[in-house]
């Protein structure tokens with residue numbers, strides 16, 4: 001797995017300052033994500049994880065600095081279609097349209113971005129539903145799905161254009177521990193089997209330990225990155241705030 005080096009770089013930010021109403025939440029954040037990595041973005045509530053993600057997927061413009069995706073400076077060139085087709089996003093609330101069946105929800109990006117005939121769309125939708133273990137639920141409405149199934153459905157839709165890069169915002173929010181572990185294993189399978197690079201915003205310690213190749217820890221005290229490294233490195237980090245974050249689980253038990 002590539003850990004460094006510009007050749008394998010999928011995502012990079014340079015001195016990214018981002019916030020709301022001109023007020024910065026994160027200041028001069030520089031990070032990179034390489035092909036094939038699962039990078040978790042973590043930190044306590046309100047440190048700016050979702051804000052960073054919004055900026056990386058084009059929902060929030062930076063105050064200063066740049067975002068590069070697949071080598072393209074999207075801050076200058078915009079999130080052009082070629083870039084948007086290479087990235088899938090799993091939103092916290094799954095983002096499914098309530099009035100559409102699961103099949104139609106997953107088919108939506110294909111109908112929007114391709115001129116494929118119906119049988120191709122059908123094959124691709126069922127392939128993705130199979131990938132996430134929902135092939136028997138194509139005709140269900142989102143309201144008829146459990147929380148875990150909704151996440152899987154959101155994943156199927158995020159993956160339907162076969163993007164090499166997937167962003168997930170709190171993919172385990174609201175799930176019980178067993179379902180959460182199943183979603184984590186699904187993400188790991190997608191990464192290992194299909195090579196999908198992932199940026200996952202989460203503060204769930206068990207998930208961070210399960211899926212991270214590398215972690216980026218944000219903190220309000222620095223309005224940016226407090227530490228980066230593997231879980232093992234961050235557990236032994238010199239900064240006590242970082243160590244305390246990873247000690248939470250041990251203190252609870």
Ligand SMILES: Nc1ncnc2c1ncn2[C@@H]1O[C@H](COP(=O)(O)OP(=O)(O)OP(=O)(O)O)[C@@H](O)[C@H]1O
Pocket residue numbers: 020025043044045046047048049050051052203
């Ligand atoms: N739309 C908004 N307008 C103004 N301020 C916002 C907005 N969204 C978030 N904020 C503020 O930006 C800061 C960072 O919020 P953000 O949601 O990015 O944190 P987070 O780390 O994702 O938190 P959590 O883990 O609770 O989701 C917080 O102080 C929050 O109140």
